[in-house]
Amino acid sequence: MVSRRFSWRCRAERVSAGYSQLEVREVSYRPPGTEQNLLNQTSLSLREKSFGLIFGRSGSGKTTLLQLLAGLSEPTSGSICIQKYDDSGNPMGLSEVLASQRVGIVFQFPERYFLSDTILEEVTFGWPRQKADIPLREQLTLKLQNAINSVGLSAISLDKDPQSLSGGFKRRLALAIQLVQTPDLLLLDEPLAGLDWKARADVVNLLRDLKKDHTILVVSHDLRELYPLVDRSWRMEMGGVLKEEPLPV
Numbered sequence: 001m002v003s004r005r006f007s008w009r010c011r012a013e014r015v016s017a018g019y020s021q022l023e024v025r026e027v028s029y030r031p032p033g034t035e036q037n038l039l040n041q042t043s044l045s046l047r048e049k050s051f052g053l054i055f056g057r058s059g060s061g062k063t064t065l066l067q068l069l070a071g072l073s074e075p076t077s078g079s080i081c082i083q084k085y086d087d088s089g090n091p092m093g094l095s096e097v098l099a100s101q102r103v104g105i106v107f108q109f110p111e112r113y114f115l116s117d118t119i120l121e122e123v124t125f126g127w128p129r130q131k132a133d134i135p136l137r138e139q140l141t142l143k144l145q146n147a148i149n150s151v152g153l154s155a156i157s158l159d160k161d162p163q164s165l166s167g168g169f170k171r172r173l174a175l176a177i178q179l180v181q182t183p184d185l186l187l188l189d190e191p192l193a194g195l196d197w198k199a200r201a202d203v204v205n206l207l208r209d210l211k212k213d214h215t216i217l218v219v220s221h222d223l224r225e226l227y228p229l230v231d232r233s234w235r236m237e238m239g240g241v242l243k244e245e246p247l248p249v
């Protein structure tokens, strides 16, 4: 009897677990006041906790797509949503529009935008300063601790000047700043650009760890190094046309 009840419970948990997926549905984008689409009917889907990579020639529209996903611009047509599925792959309910608060984006060369004299100030930049916001600050502090740990910065003093960090550690800091907001989707534009071989290997290892808990979509020319992490990949062709394609490595 006990085992039967147990098996029912397991089945119920399995059915309700399911998974969610980022879905870009036929998105086109034309900047206001211009005549040409930068993205044309772009579609992709990426399951939670997986790693997607977009590659393609310079100027094809890869960064433009990341900006739309981060909510920095609005698609001219099409939609960007999160759709839940059950374990058999059937949609569960209606899709939700992807909210920008659920997305973290790390731009190319993020260290160029560091503004503060200490790591702590850099990570807490923009936090509420009012007394009334103390509970929120406490909540954020807890998240900060988790973010710092998850990027392997816990052994470094938060009083240190961000500019004194090595290239790889600057990238870790840029990731921590985004992780404090506990995003569901992490967007990275050329995460290995400008780093030496050791820092590149370091960032690849970090991304491997982060993939366990986050959905990650990367734009990069560094296909060979990222290859072992990639679950799905797409080529962006000139004119903003996206095609799913294995990495050419």
Ligand SMILES: Nc1ncnc2c1ncn2[C@@H]1O[C@H](COP(=O)(O)OP(=O)(O)OP(=O)(O)O)[C@@H](O)[C@H]1O
Pocket (backbone or CB within 6 Å): 031, 034, 038, 056, 057, 058, 059, 060, 061, 062, 063, 064, 065, 236
């Ligand atoms: N606001 C805008 N108005 C007009 N054209 C734009 C605008 N933003 C970007 N572009 C153009 O859109 C094209 C795509 O740019 P985008 O930065 O998305 O390309 P990319 O594939 O990321 O290139 P790279 O690999 O060099 O970063 C480029 O030709 C760029 O000059």
